Amino acid sequence: xxxxxxxxxxxxxxxxxxxxxxxxxxxxxxxxxxxxxxxxxxxxxxxxxxxxxxxxxxxxxxxxxxxxxxxxxxxxxxxxxxxxxxxxxxxxxxxxxxxxxxxxxxxxxxxxxxxxxxxxxxxxxxxxxxxxxxxxxxxxxxxxxxxxxxxxxxxxxxxxxxxxxxxxxxxxxxxxxxxxxxxxxxxxxxxxxxxxxxxxxxxxxxxxxxxxxxxxxxxxxxxxxxxxxxxxxxxxxxxxxxxxxxxxxxxxxxxxxxxxxxxxxxxxxxxxxxxxxxxxxxxxxxxxxxxxxxxxxxxxxxxxxxxxxxxxxxxxxxxxxxxxxxxxxxxxxxxxxxxxxxxxxxxxxxxxxxxxxxxxxxxxxxxxxxxxxxxxxxxxxxxxxxxxxxxxxxxxxxxxxxxxxx
Numbered sequence: 001x002x003x004x005x006x007x008x009x010x011x012x013x014x015x016x017x018x019x020x021x022x023x024x025x026x027x028x029x030x031x032x033x034x035x036x037x038x039x040x041x042x043x044x045x046x047x048x049x050x051x052x053x054x055x056x057x058x059x060x061x062x063x064x065x066x067x068x069x070x071x072x073x074x075x076x077x078x079x080x081x082x083x084x085x086x087x088x089x090x091x092x093x094x095x096x097x098x099x100x101x102x103x104x105x106x107x108x109x110x111x112x113x114x115x116x117x118x119x120x121x122x123x124x125x126x127x128x129x130x131x132x133x134x135x136x137x138x139x140x141x142x143x144x145x146x147x148x149x150x151x152x153x154x155x156x157x158x159x160x161x162x163x164x165x166x167x168x169x170x171x172x173x174x175x176x177x178x179x180x181x182x183x184x185x186x187x188x189x190x191x192x193x194x195x196x197x198x199x200x201x202x203x204x205x206x207x208x209x210x211x212x213x214x215x216x217x218x219x220x221x222x223x224x225x226x227x228x229x230x231x232x233x234x235x236x237x238x239x240x241x242x243x244x245x246x247x248x249x250x251x252x253x254x255x256x257x258x259x260x261x262x263x264x265x266x267x268x269x270x271x272x273x274x275x276x277x278x279x280x281x282x283x284x285x286x287x288x289x290x291x292x293x294x295x296x297x298x299x300x301x302x303x304x305x306x307x308x309x310x311x312x313x314x315x316x317x318x319x320x321x322x323x324x325x326x327x328x329x330x331x332x333x334x335x336x337x338x339x340x341x342x343x344x345x346x347x348x349x350x351x352x353x354x355x356x357x358x359x360x361x362x363x364x365x366x367x368x369x370x371x372x373x374x375x376x377x378x379x380x381x382x383x384x385x386x387x388x389x390x391x392x393x394x395x396x397x398x399x400x401x402x403x404x405x406x
Contacts, residue, residue, distance in 0.1 A: 005132045006115055011102075014038030017075050019101075020061075021068050021092055022082035023048025026106045030080055030116065035060045044068050045083070068092055073099050078114070082106040109135045120148035122187075127151070152183045168236050168246045168267055170260050172253040172279015173201040175286050176391075177365035181205065185277045193244040196235055200251030200391055214239075229259060233266035240272045251391075253279040257307050257334055281305075283332045286364030286393040290371045291403040294330045300399050302329030308336020308394070312346035325350035330397035337390045341380025347396070352376055357400035362392040373400065 018034055020027050023045035031052060034041050041061040043052065048063065056063035064072075068088060072095075073079055079101050081092045089107050096103035097113065105112040117128035118140035127147050129140040150156025169188045174180035181189075181202055189195065189205060196216045197206060206215055218232050232248075239246045254260025254276055267274045283305040287294055294303040304327060312321045324331060325347045336343055337360070348354045354377030361371050374382035376396060 006130055008117070008128065008130060010126070010128075011037075011078060013078060015040055016077040017042065018078045018080070019044060019073055019076045020080045020082065021045065021072075021088075022084070022106075023052045023063075024082060024084070025049065026082035027080070028052050030082070031055055031061065033119070034080075039078070042072075044072055070095065073101050076101050079103040080106075080116075081112075118144040120144045122148050122151040125151060152187045166240060166243045166245055167273035167275065168240050168248060168263075169275040169277055170248045170250065170254045170263060171277045172258070172260075172281075173198075173205070173249050173251055174280040175252060175282040175289070175365045176200070176202060176363065177289075178202040178204040180280050180285065180365060182277060182279065185279065188245075188247055188275075188277065189249065191245055192247040194239045194246045195249055196232065196239075196246065197249040198251050201249040202251075205249075229262060233263055236263060236267060237270045237272060240267070241270070250279070251282070253281045256281045256283060256305070257309075282364060282391070282393050283334060286361050287332065287359070287395050287399075289365045289369065290359065290361040292359055292361075292395050293399055293402060294332060294395070296399050296402050299402055300329045300397055302327065303332055303397075304329065305332045305334065306336075308333040308339050308343055311339045311342045313342070321346045322350040325352040330395065330399050333394040333396070335390070336394050337383065337388055337392045340383050340394060344376050344379050348376055356396060357398060359395045359400045360386075360388050360392050361395070362388055362390075364391075364393055 013034065014037065016039060018039040018041050020031065020041060021044045023043055027043065028049050028051050031041065035055065043056065043061050043063045044066065046066055048056070055061050076099070079092070079096050081089045081103060083089055086107055089105055093103050093105055093111060102114040103112055104114045104116050109115055115130055115135050117130045118137065119126060119128045127144055129144045131140055147156065171185040171188055173185065189209065192213055194214045194216065195206065195209065196218050199219050209215065216235065236246055236248060248263060250258045250260065252258060260276065264274050264276065284294055295301060304324060306319055306324065310317045312319070333343065354375060356376040358374045358376055358379045359371055360374070360383060361369065363369050372382060372386045372388055
């Protein structure tokens, strides 16, 4: 252990001059944080990576396209030396020492006057990790990741948690695998007093909730004289008005056939604060989990997502099946297992090739996932014979067989 460890401090660099020497990979990693801190950054380097050059082109930094010259650190508050020339680095850090400018060196941390910690952020908290001796980037990063992840998902609880604001969060839980919920969604779950969950939400996450959290199955809310959605809206409003932090946990994304906007509108009318957390939609993630890209170069330049919960000949249908049959791209159908025979027939009737490949992916991204393949002409019969059950995502198009060609 060193006799005198580094003294940790947070630099407030807004509007203050920072000089970065060298435009390679180190600069590419460090510049975004300096820009985010509001620093007035000057890059001195004859060349730069494309990403660094893009920062200069966007006006986020000033780029002096030349080698370092004596005096470049004038009026600087902080310097980052990241060139591959050791002799030049020593000369630059010597000028920093004379000018009393804190200086980080990527090539020799022991010769630097400042070290860059491994940093991460979570809801207004910055975590910065330094090892006591000469920096050990891997160890610092591993500790940082563990702390930040714990803060984000609620497994690490600070003695004084931030004050929670009563209200509702509409959280998209993703396609089913609990690991596919967003970091923000997982954190809000950890902070909830009440969780109103859909059947298609990531159910495994509910087992992780503390005992005091009230979990309500949306499918079992007593509807009485209300329609199902009205009852759910009322439950959200009731618990929020009681001062609770409420999470409405939905499958996929709240706004992709999830009635999220209806719930937000009801909450707004009741004067309830609402946060919307997007989720990974099953329309893309489930095909991906089954080895199907919804687009592929030379095969499909577009994909269309359609609800199949009503048949094509149902007067309530808002889908233009005739136009869809003319498209060359991928067609993804959600909530269409029961109607897939009628949907396929409508597409064929309007000109779609009956030999078009079709895949039905049941319980996508979960341990129970299975894939059933067919063609547009046979999919109705195959779905019945294979006893395909909801939830399942149906993919129609040549992308279904792309992986089999490899």
